[in-house]
Structures are given as C-alpha cells and as structure tokens.
Amino acid sequence: MLTDRYGLPLSTTNVIARDAYVEGVDLLLTVYPGAAAAFERALAADPGFALAHAGKGRAAQLAANPEAMRASLATALSLDEDLSARERSHIDVFRHLFSGQPVEALAALRAHVKTWPRDVLILSLAANQGGLIGMCGLAGREQDLVEFLGGFAPEYGQDWWFEAHYAMALSEVGRHDEARPRIERSLAQFRRNAYGAHAFAHLCYETGERDAGIRFLRDWLPDYDRGGGLFGHLNWHLGLFDLHAGDIEGGLRLYGDAFCADDHRGAVHQKLSDSASFLWRSELAGHPRDPARWAKLKDYAREKLPRPGMSLADWHVGLTYAATGEDAALEDWVKAIEDLASAGRYPSGSLIPTLTRAFAAYQRGDHATAIDLIEAILPERERIGGSRAQGDLVEATLLKSYLATGRVAEVRHLVERRRAGPASLPVAESNSVPA
DSSP states (O other): OOBOTTSOBOSOOOHHHHHHHHHHHHHHHHTOTTHHHHHHHHHHHOTTOHHHHHHHHHHHHHTTOHHHHHHHHHHHHHTGGGOOHHHHHHHHHHHHHHTTOHHHHHHHHHHHHHHOTTOHHHHGGGSSTTSTTTTSOOTTHHHHHHHHHHTTHHHHTTOHHHHHHHHHHHHHTTOHHHHHHHHHHHHHHOSSOHHHHHHHHHHHHHTTOHHHHHHHHHHHGGGSOTTSTTHHHHHHHHHHHHHHTTOHHHHHHHIIIIISSTTOOSOHHHHHHHHHHHHHHHHHTTOOOOHHHHHHHHHHHHHHOOSOOOHHHHHHHHHHHHHTTOHHHHHHHHHHHHHHHHTTOOTTTTHHHHHHHHHHHHHTTOHHHHHHHHHHHGGGGGGGOSOHHHHHHHHHHHHHHHHHTTOHHHHHHHHHHSOSTTOOOOOTTGGGSOO
C-alpha cells in the first residue's frame, strides 16, 4: 500500500498520484505556491483520489476561492465508499472547516489527531496563531497551543515542519531558549520553508533582535516567490522591524511594493490586517496620514470582508472604518458582531466591539474614552487573535493616548510591564517622557 511522507496509508494505488499529492501537501506546509497544481496532477493520474480533492479544496480556501473549495469538498465526500476510517475522518474535518464551523472543526480535529497524530495536513489546521486554536477567541489559547503541540513532540521528533510550528508557539509564551534551537534546526533541514522564516522573524521580534531580523529577512525573501501565501506577511514583518529602527519610509516602501500590492497572494484577511495595522502604526510613530491609502483599504474591506466572523480580521476592519471616519459603517459592523456574540456565535464576546470603539474614540481625539476602553480589554488581549506582535498595536495606541493626555505615570507603568524583548514601541514622543 502506498503511504504519504508521514507513513500514513493512502487509498490511491497510483504512484504518480501519490507523489503529486505528497508534493501538494508539502507546498501547503511550506506556504509555497503550486499546491493546487500538484493536486490537479494527482487527480489527473487518479480522479478518484479523495484526499487529493480535499487538498485541492484547502488550496482553494487559502486562495479565497470558495466555489472551487466547495466543489472539491463535494467530490471528496462523494468518494467515501472505499476510504479508510482515517481518510473519512480527514475529510470530515475539512467538511466542518469549509462550512464555516470552526468550533466543530476544532473538536473533530482534536479527535482525529488522537488516533492519527501524524496526519500532518489536519494537524496544520490548528498548529499556528492563525489556526483553529489561535483564532478561537478563548482565554488561555496561547498556552493551549503550546500544550497541544507539545503532546505531539514524541511523534514528530525533529521534523522540520513540526519544529517550526512548535517553536513559534513556545516563543509566543516567552520560552525563547526552547524555541531557538527548534527554529534553527527546522531552517537547517529545509531553508525554503516560509513558516520557518516566519517563526524566526517572530522570535527576533520577541527577543528584541531587530537587526538580526532585518538581516535574515533581507537575505531570505529575495528567493521567495511573490505567489507564496506568506510573501506579503513576511514583508510586513520586515516593515515592522524598519519601523522599530526608525526607518518609516523604508517600511512604507515595502507597504507599497509587497504587502498592500495588488498582486499580494496572501489570505484576504491578512492583506487587510497587515496593511491597516502598518498604516496605523506608522502614524503612531509620527508619519502623516495618507487618506488615499486608507480609502483604498476601506473599499477593499467592504468588498472582501462584508460580514464579521473572525476576530483578528474583524478588529482590523473596525480599525479601517475608524481611520476613514466611517462612523455609520463602524457602528453597523460593531452591531453585527454584537448580534453574533448574543447568539453565542462569537467566542471573543464583546472584546472586538470594545476595541473597535476605542479606535474610533482615538481617531476623533477622545483619548480619555480610548484609554478607558483599551484598559478594560487589555487583560484579555490574547482573545483578539493573532500573534503578540500583531496585538502590540493595541498597547501602542494606548501609549499614544496616554501621551496625548499627559498621563506620564501611566506611560511609565505601561512600558515597565511590557515583556523585555519588544519593550519599546515606535510611538512618537514616547522617548521624551522623563524618567
């Protein structure tokens, strides 16, 4: 019987189909372009290969092509007669995921990997800060992710894919000394691994190694295809390092060339979150507002994200409406989230509406209200989703409002309690506060 790269049996008996499927999975794992084409080759060799249809659906989901995603899933579901229990369960996880049922998908995933821990494509759905655990909106999700992945360490050993993901989870909870050797081993085994590069960028951010992060990304990125799903986001990381180094113009050049470019191939929510957050941060650092850039982002948000549903994306939509003075759109957006929360369908509850209103208050110069609202949600900040680097925008906004209202004691307290690595925030005038 043919197996995948992790030793799991496959229903196909066609070697060409198996090899193309393995290639497609690896391209998804490394976040390189070409996965859909690889799954197509697998299906050309064996049209009844159900897992290749599921993989093709995952590639379509990541490419923001819901029609193709649903068509691939329907075909995979229709081919379950000769599948193993593992393959049926594998496809069932995707059924929940593609149907917009993240809670059910995570429950199905947890059950699946208890029996088949080396089903890497399924495990990958919950293995990072943008996955089903990272975006769950629940308190303690950072530590939950560490413990979840830690349980699979004996199964994967020094596998390059697993090492990068487990290392990033460790880094996010401050276990940097454990994270570093794992990331280094991952990149040494397979350097052209975009998630490994992503994990290293986060480690450099969390440990305050700004210059090392800049050097690494400037060396690594030129060989990464623009079609890669992390091309824009990794350039956002480089732009963020530039911002921390005081090179705002350098960061804005990357904004125009890489992570707000029309050919950005990353996920829809990622393009918006990277772009909106960087513009807001650049203004906190002292750069004047560019209304045309914000107007373009507002149009993008309205077209691509018409309804809320994912906390990380949702607060960046709110940020965009706040920055553009779209008060009515912002209130409609907040109301839609509150309705979901009231129906028990929004795990982070009232945090995103509160944060969105804080951005609106900041925008209109009502810093006292912005401070009150942000301080109220700060203890539960991890529930807004994303990485600690992404969430730092919230504290940067709070810091700017403290400065605007002359609250020197609060400025000192905020800076003193921040984690050591990214202790400073690129906020204009923050360095002028007397000790």
